[in-house]
């Protein structure tokens with residue numbers, strides 16, 4: 001059975017075609033700069049990599065061109081759209097309405113639209129992807145996996161903010177959590193590896209967006225992102241935790257408008273604000289050459305992660321493993337080293353040599369004597385969506 005996974009953003013569509021249940025990847029690709037005359041499509045199979053530039057006006061046009069490539073007589077992998085039996089969609093915000101993967105119905109689409117208010121950067125593009133895919137693959141089963149779903153198990157004591165109850169009850173103001181498919185995928189892989197009857201693990205997703213989850217017996221019980229994807233760790237261009245009093249000070253005393261504050265903490269802060277660079281590779285290189293801002297930014301970044309580890313150890317009253325994943329977590333031995341330094345009180349001992357290796361797949365990078373296992377687990381959100389969609393349909 002062939003499943004097409006679609007991750008549709010405001011101006012991009014990532015896609016993967018997968019055979020299930022064998023989990024064989026048939027092709028993968030990306031449409032970027034939708035809405036521009038110089039939009040690009042990248043399409044890869046085992047034998048081909050094709051890059052095209054087109055004027056792509058909208059998502060329908062973009063996905064249409066993807067389908068042309070999928071069915072291309074020379075480079076294609078299917079002969080008609082009905083070969084795609086399931087389309088699995090990633091949607092960022094499912095509010096409190098969805099704790100599981102679900103078939104797309106008019107009611108589900110209404111909810112995705114309603115939650116645009118909570119995820120204005122993500123849900124509109126996600127919804128557009130659904131509408132276009134329904135049109136192009138009318139006979140496929142359309143399934144949605146929500147980024148927030150994995151975190152629906154977070155108990156009230158962790159997900160409520162200490163503001164009047166009415167705001168929680170009437171308006172759903174609470175922690176929702178994000179990157180759920182990634183945290184779920186790597187925690188499941190970790191549990192398969194640990195083979196413990198009961199487990200306490202911390203998953204650390206470090207990409208452009210960064211978040212951590214305390215996972216007890218496979219369930220998310222606390223998470224660093226909150227009502228929006230702004231809280232917690234220091235990210236590429238987002239500040240993470242700040243004293244909200246700072247916002248009032250900027251507005252009341254320094255003449256910022258609210259929109260300017262939003263842009264400041266969302267797009268101009270984090271590693272970018274501290275160093276002038278967003279890509280960690282540039283920051284590491286500059287730190288190596290002695291750049292003081294970059295050295296301090298790396299210290300601040302990893303100090304924040306350590307503090308969250310401490311709080312989640314307290315929340316779970318123990319720890320079996322910490323797991324690094326996503327672009328930075330999987331690739332930066334320096335960040336992993338700095339996070340694990342001076343953590344022997346918690347029983348975390350990094351194996352420096354293993355940490356430097358770049359072997360693919362799940363790997364253990366802690367000492368044999370380490371009470372807590374330190375793992376690198378490559379995330380695969382698309383595969384997680386494919387697995388969940390396949391399970392739902394079958």
Ligand code: ADP
Nearest residue numbers: 206207208209278279280281326327328331332
């Ligand atoms: P996104 O959140 O956009 O999905 P990714 O998970 O792909 O992001 O992570 C992207 C980030 O990973 C880049 O911005 C870069 O900082 C970091 N990264 C990728 N490769 C390396 C590397 N070899 N060393 C350090 N950082 C890396």
